[in-house]
Amino acid sequence: MHSEYPPTLPAEYADIEFENNAQRMPLVLCLDTSSSMAGAPIQALNTALAEWTRELHDDVSLSYSVEVAVVTFGGQSVGAWRGPHLLDPRTPTSPFIPAHAFQAPQLTAAGVTLMTEALELSMHIVAARKAELRASGLQYYRPQVCLVTDGLPTDPTGHLTDSWQRLIPVLAEEQRSRRFRLYAIGVGGITDRGEQVLQAFAPKFNARLQGFPFRELLQMMSASANAEQKGAGDEVFEKIFSQFKTQRPAWEA
Amino acid sequence: MTVPSWRIHGLSVEGYRHRRQGLPCQDACGYVVTSSVAVLAVADGAGSRPRSEEGSRLAVNLAAEHFARRAGAAVDVPPGETVHELLRDALQDVSDDFLDRTGSDAPDFATTLTVVVLAPGWLGHLTVGDGFVVVRAGTEDGERQFHLLPQAAAVSEYSNETVFLTSRDATRWTRTECLSDHGIDGVLLSTDGLAQAMLNRSASGAPSPNASFADAVFRSLDTAPDDADGKLAALLRSDRLTALNADDKTLLRAVRPSRG
Numbered sequence: 021m022h023s024e025y026p027p028t029l030p031a032e033y034a035d036i037e038f039e040n041n042a043q044r045m046p047l048v049l050c051l052d053t054s055s056s057m058a059g060a061p062i063q064a065l066n067t068a069l070a071e072w073t074r075e076l077h078d079d080v081s082l083s084y085s086v087e088v089a090v091v092t093f094g095g096q097s098v099g100a101w102r103g104p105h106l107l108d109p110r111t112p113t114s115p116f117i118p119a120h121a122f123q124a125p126q127l128t129a130a131g132v133t134l135m136t137e138a139l140e141l142s143m144h145i146v147a148a149r150k151a152e153l154r155a156s157g158l159q160y161y162r163p164q165v166c167l168v169t170d171g172l173p174t175d176p177t178g179h180l181t182d183s184w185q186r187l188i189p190v191l192a193e194e195q196r197s198r199r200f201r202l203y204a205i206g207v208g209g210i211t212d213r214g215e216q217v218l219q220a221f222a223p224k225f226n227a228r229l230q231g232f233p234f235r236e237l238l239q240m241m242s243a244s245a246n247a248e249q250k251g252a253g254d255e256v257f258e259k260i261f262s263q264f265k266t267q268r269p270a271w272e273a
Numbered sequence: 274m275t276v277p278s279w280r281i282h283g284l285s286v287e288g289y290r291h292r293r294q295g296l297p298c299q300d301a302c303g304y305v306v307t308s309s310v311a312v313l314a315v316a317d318g319a320g321s322r323p324r325s326e327e328g329s330r331l332a333v334n335l336a337a338e339h340f341a342r343r344a345g346a347a348v349d350v351p352p353g354e355t356v357h358e359l360l361r362d363a364l365q366d367v368s369d370d371f372l373d374r375t376g377s378d379a380p381d382f383a384t385t386l387t388v389v390v391l392a393p394g395w396l397g398h399l400t401v402g403d404g405f406v407v408v409r410a411g412t413e414d415g416e417r418q419f420h421l422l423p424q425a426a427a428v429s430e431y432s433n434e435t436v437f438l439t440s441r442d443a444t445r446w447t448r449t450e451c452l453s454d455h456g457i458d459g460v461l462l463s464t465d466g467l468a469q470a471m472l473n474r475s476a477s478g479a480p481s482p483n484a485s486f487a488d489a490v491f492r493s494l495d496t497a498p499d500d501a502d503g504k505l506a507a508l509l510r511s512d513r514l515t516a517l518n519a520d521d522k523t524l525l526r527a528v529r530p531s532r533g
Binding site for chain 2: 029030032033035036037038039040041042043080081082083084085155156157158159160161162198246249250251252253256
């Protein structure tokens with residue numbers, strides 16, 4: 021990695037060799053790409069992802085520690101993306117990419133809303149990535165998972181389903197064990213019922229936002245990643261989130 | 274006995290994140306040399322606490338005072354259990370004094386503390402939290418050898434969570450060491466801001482010193498460089514180190530120029 025850095029070191033320190041031992045911060049964007057997101061919303065999401073990617077590359081403190089994975093639920097299934105590439109479900113390849121090398125996927129919207137399955141996939145890839153990091157002796161921060169949706173969970177045929185309720189005790193236990201921090205964000209025309217689902221998934225960190233403020237949402241994820249690296253207490257995350265919910269820029273407060 | 278002559282130098286610099294936000298450096302380091310011992314201390318104020326930069330400074334000052342007094346009164350003790358007790362007693366003095374001065378606001382001053390005592394017959398090491406110490410001792414196949422002293426046990430799965438001087442059960446997580454190796458001619462203390470740069474990780478999980486890093490920072494002090502502050506600060510503020518960890522950084526080092 022050293023060739024990518026400007027030669028800012030004094031001569032007597034110039035021959036130090038570094039490994040990329042940065043403490044890792046897995047971050048999963050679990051995104052609704054079902055048919056209700058078609059048109060302007062998915063375009064806004066793609067634009068915001070591209071912009072956030074540039075910001076991440078420029079952020080010296082996040083670019084070597086944050087690792088991004090994208091999970092989508094739309095079409096007929098759920099998918100994990102490694103940067104711009106949708107992974108074959110059978111591949112053992114991890115979808116996580118260091119932020120400095122992350123490239124945003126170009127998402128399209130269609131199909132059903134397999135929200136439950138997407139969250140299950142998110143939990144699975146987080147656990148697998150932690151195991152990989154441990155196996156290579158690398159330290160990590162508490163991962164973040166951000167669910168974004170404008171709808172309600174459906175089954176593979178597109179019919180509303182209550183199967184999401186199976187996740188409630190699982191997520192409660194995962195949060196109690198602090199395995200990751202879950203954010204559940206409703207956008208666009210999400211209904212009261214949709215909001216209730218998000219409240220059940222993430223009792224503390226759920227929100228229902230006007231329109232499609234993806235840019236602010238992604239900036240909030242960066243602000244939380246920064247807070248995590250600082251070792252901030254829960255109250256800091258709650259403050260960042262509550263300011264985000266009221267759509268004021270918490271990271272500038 | 275007199276304490277052998279050690280050359281000591283170090284500093285703390287604010288990390289990228291604090292620099293960008295205009296916040297002060299919450300790390301501190303300091304040392305004291307008496308006629309019989311040298312005491313070196315580094316501290317990392319908790320990022321989440323409002324007065325932690327005062328806490329780390331206070332911890333370092335109190336450590337210099339209490340460890341020097343306790344160790345100065347016991348320079349002739351043999352290495353071993355007595356030294357461990359001395360270190361723990363000195364920590365108790367520091368904690369009592371720290372709490373006296375900060376009162377009920379103590380948690381606002383939360384900080385880690387890592388101390389090394391260089392006495393003529395032994396090296397004592399005590400750490401509360403995630404600071405660490407690397408020593409230089411001996412040569413193998415012409416290469417200088419570096420050793421990471423045992424660190425305090427991790428308190429959680431996540432590397433950014435640690436124990437502070439003000440934590441209720443701090444003594445339970447305190448680690449002490451006593452070494453009596455006359456081959457030790459370099460000692461460096463650091464806070465966790467340098468853990469990724471200074472320590473290499475392996476599949477077995479046991480970290481080991483990054484020899485190229487340790488060698489460079491000891492060697493530069495061996496030769497008593499001009500502008501040691503400026504050069505060390507440039508290293509600690511460099512993008513290469515920031516990419517590995519954007520936290521405040523501290524490096525306090527002592528070398529014993531060619532023993533005669």
